[in-house]
Amino acid sequence: MPLTDSLRDEILGSVPSLRAFAISLSGNSDRADDLVQETLLRALANIDSFQPGSNLPAWLFTILRNLFRSDYRKRRREVEDAEGNYAKTLKTHPSQGAHLEFEEFRVALEKLPQDQREALILVGASGFSYEDAAAICGCAVGTIKSRVNRARSKLAALLYVEGAEDFGPDETVRAVIGGSGG
Amino acid sequence: MKLQGLNSRGNVEKIMKDLKSQASKNAAPRKPGGLNSEIQSRIGHQLRAMYDDVVRQGVPDRFADLIRKLDVPGGEPQVDGSGGSNDQTNGRD
Numbered sequence: 122m123p124l125t126d127s128l129r130d131e132i133l134g135s136v137p138s139l140r141a142f143a144i145s146l147s148g149n150s151d152r153a154d155d156l157v158q159e160t161l162l163r164a165l166a167n168i169d170s171f172q173p174g175s176n177l178p179a180w181l182f183t184i185l186r187n188l189f190r191s192d193y194r195k196r197r198r199e200v201e202d203a204e205g206n207y208a209k210t211l212k213t214h215p216s217q218g219a220h221l222e223f224e225e226f227r228v229a230l231e232k233l234p235q236d237q238r239e240a241l242i243l244v245g246a247s248g249f250s251y252e253d254a255a256a257i258c259g260c261a262v263g264t265i266k267s268r269v270n271r272a273r274s275k276l277a278a279l280l281y282v283e284g285a286e287d288f289g290p291d292e293t294v295r296a297v298i299g300g301s302g303g
Numbered sequence: 304m305k306l307q308g309l310n311s312r313g314n315v316e317k318i319m320k321d322l323k324s325q326a327s328k329n330a331a332p333r334k335p336g337g338l339n340s341e342i343q344s345r346i347g348h349q350l351r352a353m354y355d356d357v358v359r360q361g362v363p364d365r366f367a368d369l370i371r372k373l374d375v376p377g378g379e380p381q382v383d384g385s386g387g388s389n390d391q392t393n394g395r396d
Contacts, residue, residue, distance in 0.1 A: 133362055137357070137362060138354075140358075140360070141355070141357035145353070154365070157366065161370065227353060246353070246354035276346050277342045277346060
């Protein structure tokens, strides 16, 4: 369909969640914004292929996800610099107290296999249905479900091995080694 | 406390792991075959907190400008590719 005003507004309205998705995938906000920009350019250049009435966010997320995939393959051999960049480059920070936990979560998320990470983010954070997430990732609904489950189990194992409330052994060790842990 | 033996990454990780496994002995045992629902909800909460932190930043100017520029007739960029909208080739498992 042609690029109408309302469609343009809708695309613009999807930008915040596209950025959040891109940052969650790449762990790096500069790279994420490049991905979003590329996604918008592709979407606008191919707007004729968008079916009116279909799910615009899902269409945009599909483009971004595919760009990330091809980009990722290209960059695979480059030095991994994502660690620590994400929290630093955020404009708004969570409160200092929450920061450690936040950072720990992000690091754990990056340890997940890419398939599982994207499935978990699409369903657990972006709010897509399993069906939409399956369409975005080009796989079966059952595959998405099992990826999400595996992602949750793995995160639980990485973050809360024992299921205890803030037990704090990590903080103890960090203090001992001068705060360089994590 | 001495730093001896703690200065390599591997050692630190081993110690953290040991501490965690010790902790697990003191805490309620994990239900076999399923995630404890409290942990699940914490994971969900943290995931959304991280995500929404970015969403709340809104639309950066560079993207608003980009879309506005494309408003101008003939201002569309020259971009190759299909946009990936129908790319179903990445499904794996």
